[in-house]
Amino acid sequence: MSAGGPTSPGGARVEVVGLSAGYGRTPVLDSVRLTVEPGGWLAVIGPNGSGKSTLLRSVLGFHPHEGQVRVDGVPTSGMRRRERARSMAYAPQAPVLPDGVLTRDYVTLGRTPHRALLAAPRAVDREVVADVMDRLELGALAERRLSTLSGGEQQRAVLARALAQQPRVLFLDEPTAALDLGHAQQVLDLVDLLRRQDGLTVVSTLHDLTLAGQYADRLALLSDGRVVAEGTPADVLTAQALSTHYGARAQVVHGPSGPAVLPVRSAVP
Numbered sequence: 001m002s003a004g005g006p007t008s009p010g011g012a013r014v015e016v017v018g019l020s021a022g023y024g025r026t027p028v029l030d031s032v033r034l035t036v037e038p039g040g041w042l043a044v045i046g047p048n049g050s051g052k053s054t055l056l057r058s059v060l061g062f063h064p065h066e067g068q069v070r071v072d073g074v075p076t077s078g079m080r081r082r083e084r085a086r087s088m089a090y091a092p093q094a095p096v097l098p099d100g101v102l103t104r105d106y107v108t109l110g111r112t113p114h115r116a117l118l119a120a121p122r123a124v125d126r127e128v129v130a131d132v133m134d135r136l137e138l139g140a141l142a143e144r145r146l147s148t149l150s151g152g153e154q155q156r157a158v159l160a161r162a163l164a165q166q167p168r169v170l171f172l173d174e175p176t177a178a179l180d181l182g183h184a185q186q187v188l189d190l191v192d193l194l195r196r197q198d199g200l201t202v203v204s205t206l207h208d209l210t211l212a213g214q215y216a217d218r219l220a221l222l223s224d225g226r227v228v229a230e231g232t233p234a235d236v237l238t239a240q241a242l243s244t245h246y247g248a249r250a251q252v253v254h255g256p257s258g259p260a261v262l263p264v265r266s267a268v269p
């Protein structure tokens with residue numbers, strides 16, 4: 001994106017080392033190790049309950065865990081909240097949206113780590129917010145209350161807030177879950193553009209394996225809280241892996257924009 005827009009100040013390298021986490025006494029993640037290069041897009045895939053959201057929330061410091069997360073070599077455990085929010089932004093799968101807030105004001109919250117406490121938005125903040133909203137076709141919804149937006153519109157507003165943060169690493173938990181195919185592609189294309197133009201680093205979970213295979217440059221397959229495969233989409237998305245870890249019957253078709261996963265239904269009786 002253009003200078004003055006929602007550009008990233010350059011992506012950062014993310015290293016996750018020996019990350020384990022759980023709920024109470026139930027372990028969920030077991031010694032996860034991952035590296036994402038600056039400007040890389042890692043999609044964490046895996047069946048329901050394999051620990052994808054827990055992994056993202058642990059890496060972001062929202063969930064207690066063991067192990068270490070480093071951003072450009074700096075352990076995030078030693079970072080202040082504001083410093084962390086300047087380097088990492090998060091668009092959660094099921095965000096709690098404040099009642100009665102206008103869409104533009106909600107997106108402007110993304111500027112909080114960049115401005116003085118309780119200070120009014122500056123010209124640069126308004127410019128970044130306007131640019132992000134424009135990119136996500138939210139301009140016409142700026143004066144609407146969040147609660148009146150459709151599920152897909154709310155999802156785009158959540159992404160806009162995260163992008164307005166101008167992070168070095170963008171974490172997306174199921175960013176296309178509520179989106180129709182056109183809007184899913186629009187959102188992923190925008191994230192891809194930011195990655196290519198500004199080197200933004202992206203870590204996302206994605207249930208849609210075809211979208212994961214077409215947009216991410218690396219995939220990590222999580223199963224029972226462990227990374228069981230990691231590599232390029234073509235390396236990870238195999239019919240065998242989908243059968244073993246998802247219990248799915250599927251064909252993997254290799255096209256020009258990456259592998260596509262085609263479900264194969266059981267024989268009609």
Ligand SMILES: Nc1ncnc2c1ncn2[C@@H]1O[C@H](COP(=O)(O)OP(=O)(O)OP(=O)(O)O)[C@@H](O)[C@H]1O
Pocket residue numbers: 023028046047048049050051052053054055
């Ligand atoms: N607040 C919680 N308390 C107890 N257990 C939890 C909690 N949140 C998640 N879990 C459990 O942790 C495991 C991993 O959940 P998580 O949401 O990380 O998986 P996921 O891979 O993101 O799943 P999905 O694809 O269904 O969104 C699951 O067994 C889930 O039931």
